[in-house]
Amino acid sequence: MQPIKKALRSSLILSLVLTLCLPLGGVMIGVGFGISQPAVWGPGIALLVIGFYGTPVGWATAYAPKKALYRIVYAIMEEHLHTVHEIAAQLSLSEKEVRNKLDQCFQKQYLPGIKRNGDELILNENEALGKEEHYAECPACGARFLYTKDSKVCPYCGTPVRK
Numbered sequence: 060m061q062p063i064k065k066a067l068r069s070s071l072i073l074s075l076v077l078t079l080c081l082p083l084g085g086v087m088i089g090v091g092f093g094i095s096q097p098a099v100w101g102p103g104i105a106l107l108v109i110g111f112y113g114t115p116v117g118w119a120t121a122y123a124p125k126k127a128l129y130r131i132v133y134a135i136m137e138e139h140l141h142t143v144h145e146i147a148a149q150l151s152l153s154e155k156e157v158r159n160k161l162d163q164c165f166q167k168q169y170l171p172g173i174k175r176n177g178d179e180l181i182l183n184e185n186e187a188l189g190k191e192e193h194y195a196e197c198p199a200c201g202a203r204f205l206y207t208k209d210s211k212v213c214p215y216c217g218t219p220v221r222k
Contacts, residue, residue: 063132063169067125074117081110131160132169135180143178154178195220 084107091100134140134149147157158178164170174183192205197213197220204214211220 060132060136060169062167062171063125063129063164066167066169067122067129070117070121070125074114074122077110077113077117079110080106081114084108084110128160128164128167128169131157131164135170135173141180 084103084105087103088100088107089103091097091103130150131146134146138149140146140149143154143157143161146152146161147154150157152160161170161175161180165175170180172183173180175181192207194203195206195213196203197216197218199218200213200216202213202215206212206220212218213220
């Protein structure tokens with residue numbers, strides 16, 4: 060859950076900074092006009108504008124979507140829900156919404172070690188594609204052959220290989 064937690068934390072910090080720009084800008088404008096200092100009220104106007112437009116954008120487009128994805132990942136990893144139907148029922152979402160959010164989670168690699176098989180989530184227990192092969196000579200029949208760690212027996216007589 061580390062990747063989604065990290066993304067959620069950075070979105071939260073961004074949203075909070077944008078939110079704090081709004082009151083800080085307002086205070087700087089008031090103080091700057093009160094003491095007649097354009098060096099104070101100028102940046103205050105900029106902060107006010109950034110806060111005014113950035114706050115809803117930060118919360119609505121940066122934080123909220125990641126929070127929804129976090130909830131999906133939490134349901135899978137901590138609550139052990141492994142089908143689209145179960146997740147949809149638990150989170151009060153439609154199955155279509157859950158499928159879309161799962162696609163986003165897989166694209167952003169928020170669900171390592173899990174793969175999707177239709178509407179079911181399963182543990183990815185695949186091994187590496189290339190298996191290491193070794194040459195051996197059978198102590199019983201003398202045949203030379205290749206073996207992998209999965210099959211350490213002579214293919215001709217069935218004698219186990221020791222190496």
